[in-house]
Amino acid sequence: MTDDPALAIRTDIVRLGHRLCDLGLAPGSSGNISARLADGRIIMTPTNSRLGDLDVERLSVLAPDGGRIAGDPPSKEEFLHRAVYDARPGAHAIVHLHATHSAAVSCMDGLDPSDCLPPLTAYHVMKVGRLPLIPYHRPGDPALADQIGSMASANAAILLANHGPIVAGKSLAEAANAIEELEETAKLFLLLRGTPTRPLNATQIEELHRVFGAPGGAQ
Structure with a gap:
């Protein structure tokens, strides 16, 4: 294992899982993390695993087509990760959580399906950007992959109705920082709610994009 070129990524996934669990963002065995290597292999958290109890040796190693190469069986939501990777060639990491506040928003009626959260802070605009909503599908429903794939090409962050967010990034750190910011905005x-708010306006958002770049965006 010590000469495995993916060891650093495996270790980073375990550390991230522990951190998300310590922050209270991954209750029970919910949530999953993956990273895509340069050769197309995907390292993913196993099914029914608690993110705070991950083991480097037991992480799932998948071929680009989803076939298991090593480790425990992957999360049953691995097809969602592959759909996002297919749609976003520049993505090398994905984090999916059932964190309390973003999951609560995903259960609300009357959301704008093109962007579920208002631009309350500059950091949400900079790290998350738009957050479109995908209608409810049961966990593991393969029909969800098509919707994820069509939406992910233009959006790094997506909210699954009555479920939670899935966020892609160029690295594990980028994906983790974005989903933590998403949870804080939620x-x-x-x-x-019920309090008059002052979201950032279009001019302020455009300035942030001009200075810092727009998150997500078409791939």
């Missing part, structure tokens, strides 16, 4: 959104 928390603010819920805390401020």
Whole structure:
């Protein structure tokens, strides 16, 4: 194992899982993490695994087509990860959580399906960008892959109705930072319900994109 070129990525996934669990963002055995290597292999958290108890040796190693090469069986949502990777060639990491506040938003009626959260902070605009909504599908429903794939090409972050967010990034750090910021914005959104708010306007958003670049975007 010590000469495995993917060891650093495996270790980073385990560390990230522990951190997300410590932050309270991955209750029970919910959530999954993956990283895509330069050769197309995908390293993923196993099915029914608790993110705070991951083992480097037991992480799933998948071929680009999803076939298991090594490790435990992958999360039953591995097809979602592959759909996002197919749609986003520049993505090398994906984090999917059932974190409390973003999952709560995913259960709300009357959301704007093209963008579920208002641009309350510059950091949400910079790290998350738009957050479109995909209608409810049961966990593991293969029909979800087509919708994810069609939406992911233009959006790095997507909210699954009555489920939770899935976020892609160029690295594990980028995907993790984005989904943590998404969860914080969801928390603010819920805390401020019924209170007049002042979201960033189009000019302020355009300035952020001009200075810092737009997150997500077409692949």
